[in-house]
Structure formats: C-alpha cells, structure tokens
Amino acid sequence: MRASRQASDARRGAAGRVLAVLLALTAPTVAPAAGEAPRRVVSMNLCTDQIAMLVAAPGQLVSVSHLAARPDVSLMSAEAAGLAINHGLAEEIFRLDPDLVVAGTYTTRATVNLLRRLGRRVEEFRPEASFADIRENVRRMGELLGREAEAARLIAAFDAEAAALAAAPPGEDAPGKGAPVLGSFGANSYTSGAGTLENAIVGAAGLRHLGEDLAITGTTRLPLEALVLADPDYVLLWERSRNDPSRAADILRHPALDARFSSERRLSADSRAWICGTPLTLEAVKRLRAEASGGTSRHREATR
Amino acid sequence: MTADRRYPLLLAGLGLLAALLFLASLGIGQVWIDPLTLVAAFNDTDSAEALILAEIRLPRALLGAGIGAILGLSGAVLQGFLRNPLAEPGLLGISASASLGAVIAIYAGLTALHPYALPLCALAGALVAVTLVQMLVGRSGDILVIILAGVALSSLAGALTSLALNLSPSPFAALEIVFWMLGSLTDRSLVHVGLALPFILVGGVMLALTGRALDALALGPDVARSLGIDLDRTRVLAVVGTAIGVGGATAVSGAIGFVGLIVPHLLRPLVGHRPSRLLPASALGGAAFLLAADIVVRVVMPDRDLKLGVVTALLGAPFFLWLLVSLRGRSA
Numbered sequence: 050m051r052a053s054r055q056a057s058d059a060r061r062g063a064a065g066r067v068l069a070v071l072l073a074l075t076a077p078t079v080a081p082a083a084g085e086a087p088r089r090v091v092s093m094n095l096c097t098d099q100i101a102m103l104v105a106a107p108g109q110l111v112s113v114s115h116l117a118a119r120p121d122v123s124l125m126s127a128e129a130a131g132l133a134i135n136h137g138l139a140e141e142i143f144r145l146d147p148d149l150v151v152a153g154t155y156t157t158r159a160t161v162n163l164l165r166r167l168g169r170r171v172e173e174f175r176p177e178a179s180f181a182d183i184r185e186n187v188r189r190m191g192e193l194l195g196r197e198a199e200a201a202r203l204i205a206a207f208d209a210e211a212a213a214l215a216a217a218p219p220g221e222d223a224p225g226k227g228a229p230v231l232g233s234f235g236a237n238s239y240t241s242g243a244g245t246l247e248n249a250i251v252g253a254a255g256l257r258h259l260g261e262d263l264a265i266t267g268t269t270r271l272p273l274e275a276l277v278l279a280d281p282d283y284v285l286l287w288e289r290s291r292n293d294p295s296r297a298a299d300i301l302r303h304p305a306l307d308a309r310f311s312s313e314r315r316l317s318a319d320s321r322a323w324i325c326g327t328p329l330t331l332e333a334v335k336r337l338r339a340e341a342s343g344g345t346s347r348h349r350e351a352t353r
Numbered sequence: 354m355t356a357d358r359r360y361p362l363l364l365a366g367l368g369l370l371a372a373l374l375f376l377a378s379l380g381i382g383q384v385w386i387d388p389l390t391l392v393a394a395f396n397d398t399d400s401a402e403a404l405i406l407a408e409i410r411l412p413r414a415l416l417g418a419g420i421g422a423i424l425g426l427s428g429a430v431l432q433g434f435l436r437n438p439l440a441e442p443g444l445l446g447i448s449a450s451a452s453l454g455a456v457i458a459i460y461a462g463l464t465a466l467h468p469y470a471l472p473l474c475a476l477a478g479a480l481v482a483v484t485l486v487q488m489l490v491g492r493s494g495d496i497l498v499i500i501l502a503g504v505a506l507s508s509l510a511g512a513l514t515s516l517a518l519n520l521s522p523s524p525f526a527a528l529e530i531v532f533w534m535l536g537s538l539t540d541r542s543l544v545h546v547g548l549a550l551p552f553i554l555v556g557g558v559m560l561a562l563t564g565r566a567l568d569a570l571a572l573g574p575d576v577a578r579s580l581g582i583d584l585d586r587t588r589v590l591a592v593v594g595t596a597i598g599v600g601g602a603t604a605v606s607g608a609i610g611f612v613g614l615i616v617p618h619l620l621r622p623l624v625g626h627r628p629s630r631l632l633p634a635s636a637l638g639g640a641a642f643l644l645a646a647d648i649v650v651r652v653v654m655p656d657r658d659l660k661l662g663v664v665t666a667l668l669g670a671p672f673f674l675w676l677l678v679s680l681r682g683r684s685a
Binding site for chain 2: 122236237238269270272273274275277278280290293294295296297298299300303304305308309
C-alpha cells in the first residue's frame with residue numbers, strides 16, 4: 050500500500066516536472082534588448098542566406114541553409130563553406146541556439162511557427178520582385194543585424210552600378226517599343242511576367258519581356274504552342290535546366306523549340322543570379338545584355 | 354446471330370469514332386488556331402501553325418491513340434486470361450511498376466547512355482509486376498486477392514518511385530511524382546512517339562494472338578486444354594505482351610489508370626461476350642476513350658496542365674465502385 054502510494058507520488062512529481070519544462074518551452078523567453086545586435090544569427094532561406102552573408106559581421110552569422118552551400122543554386126557557396134549548414138528543420142536550428150532566425154515568407158510555415166513557440170525571434174523576408182525590394186531587404190537586414198553602415202555601403206554600390214548600366218546604351222536598340230522581345234522558358238514550360246524579379250532584370254537589360262506582353266503576372270505555365278505562336282526575338286533558357294535529365298526539363302529539348310528558335314535566338318542564363326534578388330543580381334543584367342547585343346544585329350537583318 | 358451481324362458495324366463505328374477524335378485532337382490545342390489556318394499550314398511548312406501541328410499536336414494525338422489502344426487491349430486480355438473482371442494494368446500495379454522502371458532509367462542516367470533505356474526499363478518494371486500478379490492470382494479467381502495484390506504492388510511501386518525521385522539531385526525530380534502517378538501527354542514530341550510506338554505495336558500483336566485461347570479459357574482451363582490450347586504459350590503472350598505494351602506506353606505518358614477497366618466492360622455486352630471479339634473492340638475503344646479524355650484536359654483547363662489520369666480516374670473510380678457492388682450482388 051505504502052509502496053504504491055510512493056510510486057504514484059513519484060509519478061505525479063515526474064509529470065509535474067515535464068509540465069514545467071513544457072510550460073517553460075512555450076512561454077516566450079526574453080528577447081535581446083533593443084539596440085543590442087544579435088550575436089548568433091541563423092538563416093534558413095537561400096535568399097536571406099546570401100543577403101545575410103553580405104551584410105553580417107564576421108562570426109555573427111552561424112548557419113545558412115544547405116542550398117546556400119550548393120554551387121549550382123548559390124552564387125556564394127564558397128562563403129557558405131565555413132558556416133554550419135541547416136536544412137530548415139526546427140530541431141537543428143533550435144540546437145544552434147540562435148538569438149535571431151531569418152527566413153523567407155514562403156519558408157515552411159510549420160517550422161517558423163514552431164521556432165516562435167520555442168521562443169526564438171524569427172524575422173521573415175518577402176522574396177524580392179524588383180530592384181527596390183533588393184534595396185529594402187538589404188537595408189532591413191542591416192538594421193536587424195546592427196550593421197546599418199555595411200548595408201548602406203552595399204546599397205550605394207548597387208545603385209552606382211545600376212545607374213552605370215542604365216546610362217550605357219544597351220546595344221544599338223533603345224529600350225521601349227523597338228526593343229527586342231525576350232521570353233523565358235523553363236522546365237515544365239514555366240515563364241514569368243510582370244511583377245517578378247525576372248521582369249525587372251529583363252527590363253534593366255533593355256529588352257521587352259514576353260510575359261509582360263502576354264499580360265502574364267507572376268510565374269505561370271506557357272504552353273509550347275503559345276510560345277511558338279508568340280515568336281519572341283529571343284528565348285531565354287536556363288543553362289542548368291537544359292542538361293537536367295528530368296522529365297520536367299524534357300520540354301527544353303523539344304524538336305519544335307529547335308525548329309523555331311535557331312541558336313542565335315537562344316540566350317542562356319545562369320539561374321543562380323536570377324533566383325534571389327541580391328546586389329549580385331546585376332550580374333544577370335550585365336550578362337543578358339552582353340548576350341543579346343551579340344546576336345541582335347544578325348537576327349534583325351535575317352528576319353525583318 | 355444479331356451480335357454476329359452487329360460486330361463489324363461496331364468495329365467500324367469505334368474506328369470512325371477514334372478517327373474523328375484523332376482529328377479533333379489535332380484541331381484542339383492549348384491555344385486556339387483557326388482550322389482553316391491549320392489546313393493551309395499543310396502547304397506552308399515553315400509557318401508556326403505547321404510546326405505546332407506536326408511537332409506538338411501530331412505526337413500527342415498519335416500517343417493518345419496508341420496508348421489508349423494498348424491499355425484497352427491489355428485490360429481485355431488480362432480480364433479474360435485471369436478470368437477476373439477487375440484485372441487492368443492500372444489497378445494491378447503494372448502501370449505503377451512501369452513508372453518506377455522509367456524513373457530509375459531517367460535518374461540513374463541510363464537514358465543519357467541510350468534513349469531506348471527508358472522504355473526498356475519501364476518494360477522490365479511492368480514485367481516484374483505482371484509476373485507477380487499472375488503468380489499471386491493465377492490460380493484463384495477471387496476478386497479480393499486481385500484487388501489486394503494490386504493495392505500492395507501499386508503502393509510499393511509508388512513508394513519506390515517517390516524514393517528514387519527524392520534521392521535524385523535534379524531540382525525538378527520531387528515535383529514529378531504527380532506525373533508518374535497520374536500520367537499526361539502534354540508536350541510530348543515525335544521522339545517519344547518513336548520510343549513508345551514500336552513497343553506498343555509488338556505488345557499489341559502479342560496480346561491479339563491470345564484471342565482464340567481466351568475464348569476457350571472462358572469455358573474453364575480444363576476444357577481449354579482438351580480443345581488443344583497451349584496454356585503456357587497463352588500465359589507468355591499475355592504476360593510479356595502486357596509488359597512490352599504497357600511498359601512502352603507508361604515510359605512516355607506516366608501511369609494512366611482505369612482505361613483498361615472501363616473500356617472492356619462497356620464493350621463486352623456489345624460483342625456478345627466473346628473474348629476474342631472483345632480484343633479489337635477494346636483497342637479501338639481505348640484509343641477513342643483516351644483521345645477524348647486528352648481533349649477534355651485541354652478544353653477544360655488549357656493553361657493548368659491537368660493530368661490525364663485525373664480525368665480517367667474521375668470517370669473510372671465511380672465505375673470501379675459500381676462494378677464492385679454489382680459483382681458482390683451477383684456472387685452473393
């Protein structure tokens with residue numbers, strides 16, 4: 050009788066302790082005082098990874114997502130090599146004991162919510178759809194990390210480079226009505242239109258964007274039939290997708306595409322500079338402009 | 354006697370229907386092109402319309418007809434050979450296993466070595482599945498056994514397909530599980546026709562050769578044997594023919610279910626319940642059915658890439674349930 054009461058007391062005690070731990074976990078811990086820069090920052094999204102690596106002080110950023118370390122999707126895989134790699138899972142991020150987590154607004158909701166329940170500060174960044182968004186996200190990252198001066202320096206350099214690109218004449222065509230049209234065509238026949246970073250890059254390179262001409266907003270499927278009929282001056286193919294063995298990329302090897310768009314009408318792009326809006330995005334503009342001005346005159350004489 | 358006289362008419366009607374749907378499939382696409390412009394495109398082979406017709410719509414229509422025919426035909430043969438009304442490549446997990454073979458061929462890099470690795474691996478997957486099914490249910494006509502065998506094989510093949518896609522480094526691989534499970538003919542090219550059609554034809558001929566044996570088998574295996582039917586030869590033709598045909602088809606279209614179930618059941622009363630007559634009728638009917646389903650996909654949601662298997666399942670699954678209920682009523 051006594052033994053059993055002791056056992057039940059012990060059980061109750063254990064249950065109480067578990068409850069106390071659970072309560073401690075769910076109650077938000079005290080956030081670092083305002084004005085004090087976070088010392089252990091973890092990023093869990095490819096785009097915030099790259100902006101954070103550009104902005105953070107040495108040692109301030111402890112971990113980036115596994116995508117940032119992949120040379121096929123990240124422009125900063127070399128910089129990511131020295132950092133801890135996370136896979137966007139709540140458990141591993143919690144173990145890194147961050148005082149700030151930066152994530153994208155589309156990063157798995159469950160993980161972000163769980164981290165918040167565990168009392169971690171999570172700041173979300175909207176994907177960049179324009180050059181203004183790039184400036185804003187860099188500025189905000191600087192503010193969150195207490196690195197306002199570094200962010201301001203990056204933005205100033207970005208602005209100067211963008212202004213220099215805008216001043217240089219894009220080939221022989223001025224942007225506007227007469228500019229050649231460029232349509233992008235990706236795996237699973239996806240293309241982009243207005244309101245996307247792609248649209249901003251294409252515009253900055255002095256080209257018209259087929260997606261915008263077709264009144265497409267965002268990213269959507271463009272049937273191959275529609276692309277053939279629309280007949281843009283250039284088709285932009287992602288160089289990484291073209292050699293991908295998947296069925297999704299099969300469409301990029303379709304004979305109709307070969308028959309319609311000869312090699313000088315195809316531009317290839319390094320998708321790494323297009324995925325995320327960062328100060329490095331201007332690389333995409335420069336390369337696109339160089340490729341387009343290489344083929345423009347030849348193609349125009351041949352078709353008009 | 355009426356069924357005898359009706360039979361040529363039925364075949365002619367199904368053939369005409371399939372031909373009309375084939376033409377409709379050329380005329381209806383993801384973008385609307387005036388039929389007159391399309392006809393004019395025959396003379397101007399450089400125009401965008403001619404290109405769309407020859408390189409985008411023709412392969413799609415050819416594959417729709419060929420794949421529909423082989424699925425309908427293999428359904429009819431499997432139902433006759435296993436003497437089980439629910440036999441069908443999709444339900445038995447044969448299509449899902451062929452998908453697994455195709456996925457392995459693509460993501461292990463075999464297709465880069467030789468394009469025919471794709472249909473051959475799909476064929477191997479289908480062969481394993483159809484052999485297993487035949488061993489599992491060959492001796493019993495029990496409906497429950499065949500359904501459970503199909504469920505087990507389909508989910509195993511589906512899980513392994515998923516695993517293979519998750520292990521692949523390609524960024525698009527994980528999204529492709531839908532295609533391999535539900536099937537689609539979107540933007541297939543003449544290259545795919547060249548990959549699939551030879552296998553579909555060879556498999557189709559092998560399946561068609563089982564007709565006389567299936568007639569005899571309808572009276573029971575002992576009667577069939579006494580009539581001089583070589584059952585081992587029939588088994589090889591049915592099993593290997595299904596594997597080759599469905600393997601080649603699934604390699605380019607993904608797993609499309611229910612065609613082999615619905616079509617033979619709809620046509621069986623019309624051919625007077627003779628298995629040998631059901632075979633050509635099911636092939637033509639399957640072609641017409643899949644062409645029609647593929648037109649529905651493009652008309653209802655032209656810009657959404659609706660999967661073909663969604664349409665066939667929307668029609669097929671209720672039919673399957675109705676069939677189950679009516680079979681239980683009959684056996685009770």
